[in-house]
Amino acid sequence: MKAGVFDSGVGGLTVVKSLLQHKIFKDILYYGDTARVPYGTKDKNTIIRYCLEALEYFENYDIDILIVACNSASAYALDELKKVANIPVVGVIQSGILAVKKTIKNKDANILVIGTNATIKSNLYEIGLKNNGFSNIISIATPLLVPLVEENILDGQILKATFDHYFKDLKDKNIDAIILGCTHFPLLEEKISDYFNQAITIHSGDAIVEYLKSEYNYDTIYDKSNIQFFASSDPKNLKATAKRWIENIRII
Numbered sequence: 001m002k003a004g005v006f007d008s009g010v011g012g013l014t015v016v017k018s019l020l021q022h023k024i025f026k027d028i029l030y031y032g033d034t035a036r037v038p039y040g041t042k043d044k045n046t047i048i049r050y051c052l053e054a055l056e057y058f059e060n061y062d063i064d065i066l067i068v069a070c071n072s073a074s075a076y077a078l079d080e081l082k083k084v085a086n087i088p089v090v091g092v093i094q095s096g097i098l099a100v101k102k103t104i105k106n107k108d109a110n111i112l113v114i115g116t117n118a119t120i121k122s123n124l125y126e127i128g129l130k131n132n133g134f135s136n137i138i139s140i141a142t143p144l145l146v147p148l149v150e151e152n153i154l155d156g157q158i159l160k161a162t163f164d165h166y167f168k169d170l171k172d173k174n175i176d177a178i179i180l181g182c183t184h185f186p187l188l189e190e191k192i193s194d195y196f197n198q199a200i201t202i203h204s205g206d207a208i209v210e211y212l213k214s215e216y217n218y219d220t221i222y223d224k225s226n227i228q229f230f231a232s233s234d235p236k237n238l239k240a241t242a243k244r245w246i247e248n249i250r251i252i
Contacts, residue, residue: 001025001026002061002064003019003027003029003064004058004065004067005028005029006030006031007032007073007183008032008039008050008072008073009037009038010032010034010037010150010237010238010241010245011070012030012032012069014069014204014205015204015205015208017205018208018209019209020227020246022221023222023225024209024213024219024221025218025225026222026225026226027226027228028226029061029227029230030228030242031057031231032229032231033232034231034232035231035233038072038116039072039116040117041116041143042072047077048076048077050077051068051080051081052084055081055084055085055089064087064088065088065212065216066085066088068081068089068092071092071093071115071116072115072116072119074091075091075093075119076122088216090211093119093124093125093181095204095208096179096181096203096204096207097125097128098210098211098214098215099206099207100134100179102210104134104177106176107133107134108135109136110136110138111176111179112170112173112196113125113139113178114142114180114181114192115139115179115181115182115185119141120141121141123139138170138173144166145182146182146184148162149184149187154187154191159191163191163192175199176200177199177202178202180203183205185203186203186205187245189201227249
């Protein structure tokens with residue numbers, strides 16, 4: 001089986017990391033639209049146009065399924081992609097909601113959703129969670145966390161000050177679970193959980209693996225997964241980031 005993974009930039013590498021760990025695909029092709037990142041600040045029509053162009057790119061590679069790793073793209077373009085694609089197209093928002101449903105049994109749990117401006121503005125996480133019986137939901141756009149991750153600022157005073165900027169008023173809310181609604185945020189998973197007294201975290205990579213297994217019966221385990229990287233700009237930087245974020249990866 002061959003999967004295409006699409007992201008607005010490098011963030012989707014955290015999804016690739018989970019796919020590689022679980023070895024449910026023989027081949028993975030990753031395409032990052034690094035020339036036009038970030039999508040989280042773009043309007044809906046622009047995001048849809050970019051995603052449709054990415055789908056055209058993957059048509060040259062005979063993939064079996066397209067995984068839209070970007071939360072902003074999943075929020076606004078998933079339905080349009082499904083209309084025109086001749087293969088299954090899955091996004092990370094529905095899988096994240098399913099992961100919460102399976103992980104959090106207390107419907108009164110306090111759930112925090114963090115993501116880009118576009119993802120939070122779409123309100124899809126909140127709608128999906130409420131449709132599954134969860135009512136105590138707080139959604140906050142946290143765009144400053146994206147450049148911190150890309151600058152490899154994963155600890156220290158700058159990160160703490162950014163957390164305080166966004167979260168200081170929530171520390172007394174007893175947050176039970178946090179949806180990391182941006183593919184960059186898993187690299188901050190431990191620090192975010194610590195900030196909220198070891199709150200449960202849900203992130204796109206692990207969630208999409210479980211979603212593919214439960215909804216598409218992807219249960220074959222391959223000895224190894226081969227991966228190729230493509231980018232609309234500066235593919236060398238994408239590959240360098242992959243080497244930094246994913247241990248023991250072999251770049252083709």
